[in-house]
Amino acid sequence: MSVTTATIPASPRVTLRLVLWGAVLVLALIPLLNQLPESSALHVGDFIVTITGKWITYAILALAIDLAWGYTGILSLGHGAFFALGGYAMGMHLMRLIGPRGAYGHPTLPDFMVFLGYPELPWYWLGFDMFPYACFMALFVPGLLALVIGYLAFRSRITGVYLSILTQALTYALMLAFFRNDMGFGGNNGFTDFKELLGMALNTPLARAVLFYASLVALIGSYWVCTRISVSKLGRVLLAIRDAESRVRFLGYSTTQVKLFVFVISAVLAGLAGALYVPQVGIINPGEFSPGNSIEAVIWVAVGGRGTLVGAVVGAFSVNALKTWLTTAAPDLWLFALGGLFVAVTLFLPRGLVGLFSRKVEK
């Protein structure tokens, strides 16, 4: 690739790509190593498999945010909402699949509807018993919401911090709405106690491995999509919009349409991440809409290095690994460490961890 993007020069790109494929290989080995007997030195525990699977979905979310923020300058503080909507769509499917195995043995109604006295399934739950429909909705609903919000916002030229505040309010409003039990989405408890997906019992190593590889494939796919967009002519328009939107507009580009396109793609990717996340963690509830979650996801990107796709992935993995480790190792103090990290990165590493790395390569 002779075209250089604004952020990373060509030579480190090759090294980066090697590191990247190496990392993918290591990740791909995890479920296999899990199958080794526990006595083996290379054995990887079940916990590592589930948690890495979860981080992969976080990495997809980080990619989605990076595409909008790092490349186009749209800082959405509401991407958690798209993620959660995707998750809810998949959660609804998983709830439908429980079928008569719920505590009350009702053939169609999920348990929470039974004990809250719902007479029948609400109309918007219809069709979610079909896997393809649920998958479609997991991508379509976030995309549609992004289209509406994006259209309204970009048309009125709401940019920068205003857009951030607006999207934050969006996810906050959705959180409050989903907390309501009258919405028919299980209120604060959301959905849990899933049984199976595509005929596989979810609590088996097989299901975990399948979901793990599905997430990994989705991550590679998302990465590919984002790369395609970023190296295309469109990608350069995006960077130009990020750096000087008015000038791009004066040059005759319809920045509204370009931004809308990216925003919708980004939301769809976030929805995909959410749909893969839910069967692996086993719960989806309105807490996923909380504004803090969305900000945290943005911070993964900042920590890893925005404007580089690798950075987003690295950030998602490293921050979450740190969080998992610290919440056990220092349960009283981890917020200091994490908060301190956010402060330090924004102050001293504006290009994130990857910036540190690529600078070394340049030398």
Add this chain to the structure above:
Amino acid sequence: MTNFTLTRRGVIAGLGAALATPGIPSAFAQGAPIKVGVLHSLSGTMAISETALRDTVLMMVEDQNRKGGLLGRRLQAVVVDPASNWPLFAEKARELLQVAKVDVTFGCWTSVSRKSVLPVFEELKGLLFYPVQYEGEEQSPNIFYTGAAPNQQAIPALDYLLGPDGGSAKRIALLGTDYVYPRTTNRILRNYLVSKGFAAADIMEEYTPFGHSDWQGIVSSVKRFASAGKKTAIVSTINGDANVPFYRELGNQGIKAEDIPSVAFSVGEEELAGIDARPLVGHLAAWNYFMSVKSQVNDQFIAMWRAYIKNPRRVTNDPMEATYTGFKMWAQAVTASGTTNVADVTKAVIGQKVAAPSGYIEEMGANHHLSKPVMIGEIQANGQFNIVYKTPGAVPAENWSPYIPENANRRR
């Protein structure tokens, strides 16, 4: 490989403890320590309630170690912070069971956190003691519920309000935070009231979001509801944080307990310690334990807690007592079965009896729920409760309420 490191680390830790505290039996350093997981939020919105439970478990572990541990092995607490984040609860539960390999876990407060970890405990055959009153409608083979089921708290409280001592209420306002515990409890209470001949117009139901702080409108509408010429009472399933502003508004709008008494299921000594209780005198709470209970076990419990937390004014509350009782039951079951193996301990926990701080002998039923006395207390100006009603004995739990008609076709 990993097993070896764990054992070695355990031995070293055990040795360290043996050296640090003289007078501990020599058998103590033998065998790996028994690991006790503590899964309570230490940050985020639930930290307010849950940190005290973390401290209670740590206190019990320390106490047990002072008595020589269990089965000649030392106990070691593994504390994690699920940060009031429900998916993180599931992740941390998995970590406790698979990485730390704990023998038992004490944890969770909210129903959703319990629902989030339930599949994990069932899949990995763990053992969880859950110490908070909840809506029922659940029974996992891997969980022991040491808090109250609705028939051990909500229904007796309502009975009290309907009785002459509670003011013979004829209209009931059910106020709650919008989540599954209030929704289910209120559904049970509504069906119960209807079975007592209440008309639908005499029941008001209102829900608010978590942490709701502006109660002006709702308290005014309760006042309007109460002006229909019938004695009115409030049943509050309002969640912890929102209670302070709610009670302030009640006090400020001049609602006295003699006129419109309110009974709460989530307001205890800890919550009252954070507010000026004077305007609330006479409002009620229903629990299975109050700090003001007069019993020898309770005196010891309070003294132990205050010594542990190094604060002579700290209060105790119902979930702490449930944690205490649950821990005692588990320790007795481990001693009885001679192992920490979950399947054996689970069998042994059922039927265990503990003289609880409530002053009653509480017994674990086959339905994994504890029999508990029900007490109603009136708030006093000092933030303590004046116990105005007690059941004569411990009441067995009905975790599947007969007032939810669907329970008739239940599978389990």
Add this chain to the structure above:
Amino acid sequence: MKRPILGLLLAMLLLVSPARAQDAFTTALPGLAGSFGQIAEAVEKLGASADPRALPLLQALQEGRLLKREDGTLLLQTDAGVTEVVGGRPTEVGDAEAVRVNNRVRGALRGALGSLQILSTNPEERLKAAEDVFRSRSAQNIAPLEAALARETIPAIRTQLELSLAASRLASPDNAVRLQGINALAEVTDQNARALLLETKAQVPDLARQIDGAVAKIEGRLRVRQMVETFFQGLSLGSVLLLAALGLAVTFGVMGVINMAHGEMVMLGAYATYMVQEALSGTALAPFALPLAIPAAFLLAAAVGAVLERGLIRYLYGRPLETLLMTFGVGMILQQAVRLIFGAQNREVVSPAWMQGTLTLGGLSLTANRVWIIVFGLLVLGLVVAAIRYTRFGLEMRAVVQNRRIAATMGIRTGRVDALTFAFGSGIAGMAGVALSQIDNVSPNLGTGYIIDSFMVVVFGGVGSLAGTLVGALTLGVLNKVMEPYAGAVLAKVVVLVGIMLFIQRRPRGMFALKGRAAEA
């Protein structure tokens, strides 16, 4: 020395009392040692006995000075010592415990004390007694009330007595007397009057028509009052929003800094209130803890703000999005620090007496703390406006905002102005914390609940416009409260949020948009 005399006096009283009253009094006494139901009955009998010895006894019961031994002997505790109620013999407390009261007993006590004190020489006691009689009305009270009314000269007490008389008349067995009561109550704008009438309707179906008419009259007036009250509640919510948002209007509106730790500044202010209260408790200044907490909260939050600005934020000027992320981290740290220092539990901040209860303004009863918070919000707004308009600092601040370079060439130390502005905004947030400590939990999470609402207020009102912040906050508050009865609290909030989002699409710069090139930044 005093005890025997007191005992003697009581004994004499027992001797000289008329035989009938003595019966009622003494027969009622043992009930006080029984169950709550028996106590309540005994209290009612004592109230009806009109015996002069009943009053001190009932007051003692109310104040927890009536003790009971295991064997049921009742003891009366006074400043002079402890005596046995029957016989008046002086004695020791020993193992005796206070007779406990519950709501039922409290209700009975209120009625009994009311009827016993209706002719008290103390006007305050009379007023309270008249109110109490209203709540626990009975036909027996009609005659005493009429007598009291004939003697009463103070208008406020007369009004209350008339009300209580009307209420008591409803309990009369005679329909003509009842009708008098109904007609009198129809002129009252009060929910309690409505409740009484409806209660009577259930008991006396013959008067249903008259009662319905009276209730309709009351309800018509109540509806108007309810509208006014809803509006007041909206204003009160709005003033809370205003307080929370004002600091943000300065840091975000003037400086363009998005401070996600703003909520934590509010929280620090609330904790400052707690600290001042604890520091002053037991001293002569204790009653003034709340007013004194205002400057303390301002200074604490301002100091933290200044450190934050000089230490961190100034390196990120021109990069608002990074500031946003960094201050989010700062907020996490501040929250956990407070949690570790003060504990995760709520802290008790006592409301002074003048902030409790209700104020009656022209027939409207408004909660005192809400009124004060509205007043406080407007005062703080005035302070901010004055500081910006009329002080040297305000002038420099405006100069720096308009054109940093030229301001610098004029000799203004722009760095110092930045630090002061940020400290000022943070200090205002701290003052908001003082107000919030009166209505919300003082806990480490206090600020989290207000941050998004504050941003919405500032953006909705128009960034950089204090008038916009005022109008924005009050509009949102009133909208929320007007919608709440129809949509419920949660949905009302969601609807308002969606409404703001749509409004911002129409007017991206808010209601009070700054005009000119500056707004295009």
